[in-house]
Amino acid sequence: MSDLVFLLPELVLAGTALVLILIARHVSRAQAVAVPVVVAAMAAIVSGWAFTPEASRVGFGGTIASDGYARFFKVLFAATLALAALLSVKHVDTERVPPAEYYALLLLASTGMMLAASAVDLLILYLGLELMILCAYVLVGITVNRPIANEAAIKYFLLGSFASALLLYGIALVYGVTGATDFAAIASAVSERNLTRHPFMLAGLALMAGGLAFKIAAVPFHAWAPDVYQGAIAPVAAFLAAGSKAASLAALVRVCLAAFASEQRIWSEMLAGLAVLSMIVGSLLAIPQTSMKRLLAYSSIAHVGYALLGLIPGTPDGAAATITYAFIYSFMTLGAFGVVIALGERGEDLLAYRGLAATAPVTAALMFLFLLSLTGIPPTAGFAAKFGVILSAVRGGHVVLAVVAVMCSVVSAFFYLRVAVMMYMMEPQGAAPARVPGAVAAALAVAAFVTIVGGMFPDTFAAWTVPPSSRNIHTEISAGR
Amino acid sequence: MVTMYPMLTVMTFLPLAGAAVILLLGDRMARWIALTTTLIVCAVSVPLYLGFDKSSSALQFVETVPWIRSWNVVYGMGVDGISLPFIFLSTVISVLCVGASWTAIQFRVREFYAALLVAETAMIGLFASTNLFLFYVFWELMLVPVFLLIGVWGGPSRIYASIKFLLFTLAGSVLMLVGLIALLEATGTLDFETLAKTRLSSDLQAWLFVAFTAAFGVKVPMFPVHTWLPDAHTEAPTAGSVILAGILLKMGGYGLLRIALPILPDAVRLFAKPMLVLSAIAIVYGAYVTLAQTDVKRLIAYSSISHMGFVTLGIFTLNRSGVEGAILQMINHGIVTGALFLCVGMIYERTHTRDIAEYGGLSTLAPVYSTFLAIFCLAASGFPGLNSFVGEFLIISGAFKTWLWLGVAAVWGVALGTTYMLWLYYRVVMGDRRPQFQGLRLDLNAREVATLVPLALLALVIGFYPESVLGFLRASVGHLLTAAGSGVMAGPL
Numbered sequence: 001m002s003d004l005v006f007l008l009p010e011l012v013l014a015g016t017a018l019v020l021i022l023i024a025r026h027v028s029r030a031q032a033v034a035v036p037v038v039v040a041a042m043a044a045i046v047s048g049w050a051f052t053p054e055a056s057r058v059g060f061g062g063t064i065a066s067d068g069y070a071r072f073f074k075v076l077f078a079a080t081l082a083l084a085a086l087l088s089v090k091h092v093d094t095e096r097v098p099p100a101e102y103y104a105l106l107l108l109a110s111t112g113m114m115l116a117a118s119a120v121d122l123l124i125l126y127l128g129l130e131l132m133i134l135c136a137y138v139l140v141g142i143t144v145n146r147p148i149a150n151e152a153a154i155k156y157f158l159l160g161s162f163a164s165a166l167l168l169y170g171i172a173l174v175y176g177v178t179g180a181t182d183f184a185a186i187a188s189a190v191s192e193r194n195l196t197r198h199p200f201m202l203a204g205l206a207l208m209a210g211g212l213a214f215k216i217a218a219v220p221f222h223a224w225a226p227d228v229y230q231g232a233i234a235p236v237a238a239f240l241a242a243g244s245k246a247a248s249l250a251a252l253v254r255v256c257l258a259a260f261a262s263e264q265r266i267w268s269e270m271l272a273g274l275a276v277l278s279m280i281v282g283s284l285l286a287i288p289q290t291s292m293k294r295l296l297a298y299s300s301i302a303h304v305g306y307a308l309l310g311l312i313p314g315t316p317d318g319a320a321a322t323i324t325y326a327f328i329y330s331f332m333t334l335g336a337f338g339v340v341i342a343l344g345e346r347g348e349d350l351l352a353y354r355g356l357a358a359t360a361p362v363t364a365a366l367m368f369l370f371l372l373s374l375t376g377i378p379p380t381a382g383f384a385a386k387f388g389v390i391l392s393a394v395r396g397g398h399v400v401l402a403v404v405a406v407m408c409s410v411v412s413a414f415f416y417l418r419v420a421v422m423m424y425m426m427e428p429q430g431a432a433p434a435r436v437p438g439a440v441a442a443a444l445a446v447a448a449f450v451t452i453v454g455g456m457f458p459d460t461f462a463a464w465t466v467p468p469s470s471r472n473i474h475t476e477i478s479a480g481r
Numbered sequence: 482m483v484t485m486y487p488m489l490t491v492m493t494f495l496p497l498a499g500a501a502v503i504l505l506l507g508d509r510m511a512r513w514i515a516l517t518t519t520l521i522v523c524a525v526s527v528p529l530y531l532g533f534d535k536s537s538s539a540l541q542f543v544e545t546v547p548w549i550r551s552w553n554v555v556y557g558m559g560v561d562g563i564s565l566p567f568i569f570l571s572t573v574i575s576v577l578c579v580g581a582s583w584t585a586i587q588f589r590v591r592e593f594y595a596a597l598l599v600a601e602t603a604m605i606g607l608f609a610s611t612n613l614f615l616f617y618v619f620w621e622l623m624l625v626p627v628f629l630l631i632g633v634w635g636g637p638s639r640i641y642a643s644i645k646f647l648l649f650t651l652a653g654s655v656l657m658l659v660g661l662i663a664l665l666e667a668t669g670t671l672d673f674e675t676l677a678k679t680r681l682s683s684d685l686q687a688w689l690f691v692a693f694t695a696a697f698g699v700k701v702p703m704f705p706v707h708t709w710l711p712d713a714h715t716e717a718p719t720a721g722s723v724i725l726a727g728i729l730l731k732m733g734g735y736g737l738l739r740i741a742l743p744i745l746p747d748a749v750r751l752f753a754k755p756m757l758v759l760s761a762i763a764i765v766y767g768a769y770v771t772l773a774q775t776d777v778k779r780l781i782a783y784s785s786i787s788h789m790g791f792v793t794l795g796i797f798t799l800n801r802s803g804v805e806g807a808i809l810q811m812i813n814h815g816i817v818t819g820a821l822f823l824c825v826g827m828i829y830e831r832t833h834t835r836d837i838a839e840y841g842g843l844s845t846l847a848p849v850y851s852t853f854l855a856i857f858c859l860a861a862s863g864f865p866g867l868n869s870f871v872g873e874f875l876i877i878s879g880a881f882k883t884w885l886w887l888g889v890a891a892v893w894g895v896a897l898g899t900t901y902m903l904w905l906y907y908r909v910v911m912g913d914r915r916p917q918f919q920g921l922r923l924d925l926n927a928r929e930v931a932t933l934v935p936l937a938l939l940a941l942v943i944g945f946y947p948e949s950v951l952g953f954l955r956a957s958v959g960h961l962l963t964a965a966g967s968g969v970m971a972g973p974l
Contacts (some may be wrong), residue, residue: 358589377625378618387662391552394662402662406655413651417628417644425632425640462551 002061004351005051006066006118009044009074010111012080016040017107018393024100030092033103034085034439040107041082048074062182063121068466069323070118073250075464076327077117077313079446080243081110083334086443087341088235094142095233102142106239113247120258121182122171125251129167129215132244133160139239154232154234159224167211173204183259190262205263208255209270214404215248219277219309220300226289229297234348237293238337241300249304249326253311253319254468264314271308276404278305283411290350292340295415296333299374303329306405310389313396318466319391321388327461328373328385328454335370335447339363342436342444353419355428363436364423366444371416373451376409381454388458487544488529489558492568493606495522496575496598503598508590512583515594519576520920533565535952538960540611540674544885549614554671557611562957563738563808564608566950567731570815573935573965574727578720580932581823585719585830586634589620593634596626597720604728608735613661613671616739620657620696620732622916624650627729630721642709642716649709653699660692664744677964683751686709692914693740694756700733702736703756703793704763707786710888714782715835719826722778726785727819731811734792738961742796746965749799756797761890763790767896772904777835779826780905781821784861787894788814788869794891795876799965804958809950810872813827813860813943820857820936824850828928831921837905842914847923851910853933858906862899868943 004011020033026034048071056067059258084106092099112131119125137160141153175181177200178189214221229237254266282302289295306328310322339347342363346352357364373382386409393402436444453460499518503511533541540559548556560568577598586593603623624647632643643894668679681689697705710730714722741749768788774780775971788810796809828843828850829835844851860867863874873895881888925933943950 218644357592361592372625378621383618383621387552387658390659391662391665394659394666399659399663400661402658406659407652410648410652410655413646414644417647420628421632421640421644424629458549459551 001010003064005457006057006059006064008047008051009078010114012040012044012047013107013111013114013172017104017111020100020104020107024098024104026349027100030089030099030102031439033099034089037085037103037107038082041078041085041110042353044078044081045075048078049118056119059123062184063124064115064118065120066118066171067468068464069250069254069468070114072323072327072464072466073117073246074114074329076246077110077113077243080239080246080330080334081106082244083338083443083446084235084239086439087238087334087338089439090344090437091233091235091341096145097142097233102139105139105142107290109139109239110243113250116247117250117254119251120254122174122186122255123181125166125255126168126171129248129251130164133164133215133245136160136236136240136244139236140228142236143233146231149233150231150232151226154264155231155434156224156228158390159379163211163214163221163388165211166207166214169206170204170209170211173200173207177201177204183255186259187261190260196262196266201263202266205267206270209267209274212248212255213274216245216252216304217301218274218304219281219299219301220280222278225301226297229300230291230293234337234341237296238341239333241296241337242333245300246326246330249307250323253322256311257314257316257319257468261314268312268314271324272312272398272401275305275308275312276401278302278308279405279408280305283408283415285411286415289415292350292353292419295350296336299412299416300333302408303333303374305408306386306389309398309401309405311391312398312401315392315396316467318389318392318396320465321385321392322460323467324461324465325385325389327465328381328450331447331450331454332370332373332380332382335444335451336367336374338440338444338447339367339370342440343433346430346433350422352429353422354426356423356433356437358428359432363433367423368420369448369451371420373455375413375416379455381451381458384455384458487558488525489542489560489605489609490544491531492522492525492572493558493602493609495525495606496601498732500595500598500602503591503595505910506591511591511594512579515579516576518598519572522601522605523572523576527623528548529560529565530569533560533562533953535562535884536956538956541953542915543611544546545611552614552665553816554608554614555612555710556615557672558609558615559611560609562953562955563734565953566808567608567728567735568605570812571601571608571728571901572684573939574723574815574819575601577819577823577932577935578723580928581723581826582718583719583928585826589633592629596629597724600626600724601629604724604732607732611673613664613673613676613740616736617654617661620654620736623729624654624826625731627721627724630724632715634718635716637716638712639716644714645712645974646713649699649706653696653706656692657696660689663692664689673739673743679744681745682800683747686745686748687751690741690745691750693736693745694752697733697736697741700736701730701789701793702733702786704759704786704790706767707763707767710786711779711782714785714822715776719822719829721823722782722826723819726781726822727815730785730789731815734789734796734807734811737793737796738804742799742961742965749797749965753797753799757794757887760794761789761887762796763787764794765890765897768894768901771901772897775837777825777837777905777909778822778829779835779839780837780901781818781825784898784901785814786820787816787898791873791876791891791939795879798876798879798887799962800879800882801958801962802875803883804962805881805904805951805954806872806875806877808954808958809943809947810869810876812950813868813872813940816936816939816943817857817860820853820933820940821861823932823936824854827925828923831923832918837908839915839917840909841912842918843910843923846914846918846921847925849925849930850923853925853937854906855911856937856940858902861896861942862902866941866944868940868947870944871947
């Protein structure tokens with residue numbers, strides 16, 4: 001029974017979702033639902049923070065962990081949910097999306113993310129990711145009258161199912177070789193029976209890496225991202241770009257370090273390939289984009305490459321750098337999407353940003369801040385995050401990766417700052433944009449706050465970023481058996 | 482010397498506070514707030530020069546606060562004899578930039594002055610940093626306001642120029658980021674003084690030198706990565722050109738002195754020869770290209786490449802007169818080229834042309850202007866009694882000590898410099914009056930005279946009494962050259 005405390009944040013969110021579904025028929029306006037959702041997210045943050053014991057523990061028969069790592073991500077996902085809920089208010093009303101269902105799906109997807117981040121068993125991990133992505137399919141296609149959204153949802157569903165199948169097949173192969181699905185047992189089976197080079201083990205790893213690479217949108221498993229982000233309404237795209245990417249990254253980091261620590265040389269080579277391709281392809285393909293959502297999609301692909309840099313050496317410090325990156329990336333991406341949302345319909349067209357600094361100086365300044373952070377210019381949080389992962393890469397001896405990363409950020413400076421060029425250096429087009437709704441402004445303020453504080457004082461979040469530890473969990477399991 | 486308050490921090494962040502006030506209060510008050518802020522920063526800096534102990538090479542006015550524990554980075558500020566003149570130059574140039582923009586900037590006024598003040602924060606902060614992390618933060622921070630200054634308030638192809646500027650400098654500085662991280666990884670610290678005492682392996686030094694020189698070389702700019710400069714300087718508004726020529730280029734030379742020489746001495750000696758050759762090419766090639774220019778602003782921009790070639794030449798001679806001359810030359814170039822850009826801006830505001838062929842006969846139409854232009858053109862060509870003469874003389878004597886042909890190239894560069902500066906003066910000021918200038922009030926008003934007088938005075942003071950700057954340098958340069966392990970080469974001046 002005490003194990004349920006581990007899942008308090010998940011229970012809060014899932015419970016709120018169920019209540020929303022029950023009262024769905026009586027809700028017509030987004031604002032009426034958004035407020036309770038934000039409150040639920042806050043409650044999830046508080047419960048995740050207050051009820052997670054200091055020491056790492058494993059519950060539910062060794063499938064779900066309660067540790068600093070899980071707590072960190074639960075707080076991040078709850079915050080992402082709260083910001084996404086605020087950002088959605090306007091679109092849900094104008095696009096005639098049923099509000100209660102929409103927010104229930106957001107809540108359930110966040111629940112799935114939290115499960116994925118705290119899973120120490122491959123099946124629970126799969127379950128969490130599936131819960132997240134099933135809700136995401138529906139969220140992408142929720143504007144049933146827009147053909148582009150339907151197309152995006154079908155693409156996402158087909159490719160996503162294929163990737164989930166890859167992941168599941170990989171899990172099955174690993175289970176076949178090791179006879180276990182929980183991370184500690186896999187780790188001990190691999191080291192005791194010396195399965196590191198077992199062909200099925202390698203195949204399983206490769207398949208799992210492919211499945212997870214799809215979910216984090218790493219090249220060459222990235223093709224869905226631009227279409228899906230473009231087809232979905234902007235708040236859903238923001239939620240996917242920040243939340244689902246961070247959740248899949250959380251799962252990937254824990255799987256690599258907790259279950260397959262002894263295979264580090266194999267997966268770090270695979271991840272290095274994914275990282276290099278993602279950084280280069282993401283940065284280069286962002287250049288010709290004319291849709292802001294597609295630009296941010298390619299930017300998110302490049303950022304996955306940077307985030308993976310920290311994980312490649314397989315050290316706890318590096319993993320901490322990666323999850324810090326995921327944290328900061330989530331806020332700056334939510335911020336950039338927030339500006340797109342604040343500008344409404346015209347926010348999605350790159351050319352519509354011309355002269356924005358003259359017509360909407362504060363919105364333009366915020367966008368400039370987020371773009372600088374995405375480029376990695378100090379003193380913004382994006383710089384601190386990039387510094388952390390590049391430091392880990394250099395510590396691991398991957399200087400070439402570090403050079404590729406910084407060169408790609410020069411390329412990325414071109415397309416990010418082209419938006420700044422349009423906003424500040426070109427003549428305004430059309431009328432001034434409408435006033436930014438209060439909910440969106442609040443979300444932008446939070447994102448900007450994190451972007452600035454995280455850059456000025458990079459230590460702020462360092463204390464919270466706890467890398468997953470394979471050793472603790474392992475010893476506790478074997479002691480319990 | 483102990484002060485009651487963290488003087489350098491106050492100086493650095495006062496402009497930032499001023500920028501925030503400007504953004505809140507709006508266009509009407511903007512230039513007055515900017516002027517007040519920059520003047521206060523100047524006033525605050527006075528105790529710095531009075532209290533500075535010239536006989537010591539140690540960092541003074543040091544402030545240290547723990548900052549980022551996970552990377553062992555502190556917030557450290559301090560000055561020595563090398564950074565002090567640059568801080569002085571930054572504060573003075575900032576005031577003059579506000580003065581020069583008083584009537585020239587007519588739209589987005591508050592954003593303009595805010596950007597100017599953010600740039601001042603970055604400049605002072607960079608020269609006052611005592612560790613590489615803080616240095617890098619200010620280095621990159623500097624990009625943002627200058628990018629906006631060029632791109633928003635610049636000339637016809639401002640957008641091209643601003644993007645080119647940004648991509649060039651960013652490509653250089655990200656390599657410095659990798660170098661910085663490799664240095665942190667190898668030594669566990671980023672503090673300049675500690676790093677200077679650490680002996681790194683020669684291989685690592687060589688790689689780090691490549692990484693750091695990529696950043697500094699683009700900023701200086703050294704041949705062959707100089708191509709962003711003519712576009713950026715030409716398209717920028719007057720204040721932007723002045724900041725670019727006056728301070729931004731010096732950041733590269735300062736980086737060489739602060740990082741390359743003390744921390745990577747073996748690599749510096751290893752790469753000194755190619756660097757000297759590149760500098761000599763920059764001097765001569767830059768001067769020839771300058772001769773061919775038809776646009777006043779572009780001419781001065783190209784002359785900067787030649788003049789900055791003297792700076793890197795002096796630095797890599799690795800002897801006392803070369804290095805002292807290089808620092809003096811950087812200060813002088815900031816004063817003289819800054820002043821020349823101000824002069825061009827002032828006349829452009831009235832005639833709206835930068836084509837040299839359209840000018841002529843200004844001596845009777847604008848006698849005051851012509852006098853100032855004469856002073857600065859002579860100063861730029863290294864006329865004895867004016868500031869640049871001393872710096873160039875020191876560098877050339879350093880070059881002759883190192884390698885005869887370098888001295889020859891440098892003298893050749895000076896001769897060409899005299900040619901293009903005096904020919905420019907001849908074409909603009911002498912000759913017949915131009916009919917299209919009839920009826921224009923071409924001569925300077927009191928505000929413009931007040932903007933130019935401080936620079937003219939500095940040019941004269943340094944020209945007649947170079948000790949006013951060299952006195953600050955002596956101890957620190959001696960320490961630098963000893964630390965670089967080449968103290969034996971430092972002959973008596």
